[in-house]
Amino acid sequence: MNTWVEGSVLPVQSYRITRADLLAYAAASGDHNPIHSDDEIARAVGLPGVIAHGMYTLALAARAAEAWAGGSGRVRSLGAKFTRPVVVPAGDDGVEVVVTGLVRSVADGLTTVALEVTCAGEKVLGGATAVLA
Amino acid sequence: MPVDPALVGRSFGPTALVEVTEDRVAAFAAVTGTPYLAGDAAPVTFPIVVAFEAMTALMTDGTVGIELHNVIHGEQRFAYERPLYAGTQIAATLVVDSVRSIAGADIIATTSAVTDATGALVCTAKATLVHRADQS
Numbered sequence: 001m002n003t004w005v006e007g008s009v010l011p012v013q014s015y016r017i018t019r020a021d022l023l024a025y026a027a028a029s030g031d032h033n034p035i036h037s038d039d040e041i042a043r044a045v046g047l048p049g050v051i052a053h054g055m056y057t058l059a060l061a062a063r064a065a066e067a068w069a070g071g072s073g074r075v076r077s078l079g080a081k082f083t084r085p086v087v088v089p090a091g092d093d094g095v096e097v098v099v100t101g102l103v104r105s106v107a108d109g110l111t112t113v114a115l116e117v118t119c120a121g122e123k124v125l126g127g128a129t130a131v132l133a
Numbered sequence: 134m135p136v137d138p139a140l141v142g143r144s145f146g147p148t149a150l151v152e153v154t155e156d157r158v159a160a161f162a163a164v165t166g167t168p169y170l171a172g173d174a175a176p177v178t179f180p181i182v183v184a185f186e187a188m189t190a191l192m193t194d195g196t197v198g199i200e201l202h203n204v205i206h207g208e209q210r211f212a213y214e215r216p217l218y219a220g221t222q223i224a225a226t227l228v229v230d231s232v233r234s235i236a237g238a239d240i241i242a243t244t245s246a247v248t249d250a251t252g253a254l255v256c257t258a259k260a261t262l263v264h265r266a267d268q269s
Binding site for chain 1: 157161163166168173175185186202205206210212213216259261
């Protein structure tokens, strides 16, 4: 049992991601769009460079939600808008994605959390919410 | 070419049943750094594997008028009926909920029902696809 109430601030989760992670995500998810691996193609469609799959960023938000919920199978719902691309530079340093959570409500054993997901200080997901059991 | 609003209500799929194996779930979890031990539920976003196939069926259907390279994934939400465990077979059936045209882009809202081999609902995966008019 947790002691969350409306307004509780959940422990910040931060995850460093690299281009190697994007290649691994492409293989695991089946999404092989080259904007997630090839700078030239990414620039050709108007992006600053290789970006993370929106679904990879959402998977990191889900990882944070599972960590807060204290185990697998407890996230009843999760979703967000992809509002800003996460640009991932080449090299081992990659970028850091930071996930914060604010409890919006606790009712009937369900906790509704508003997530904020940022990269380099900019919000990358919009309206990100999760319901935890 | 704008997408025909008559698309609303059309369904795509079901996709072929995919076996959710321990290996596949463990690989997906590892990539996102999500802790996973055999017997745990699959990571929350795992059903995108079949939902993405259903979206691809929509986006590549020649009668729909979508140009794949002009599509951006705008929004994605999952709502679970029950946790998903390895050993389950899943498939997705997508229904187009709405088509709106805003500033030269088609906003296509979809809901994919992710079901098991008996047809029971595991989760719904709602996706919004943004189809931009060709820049050329």
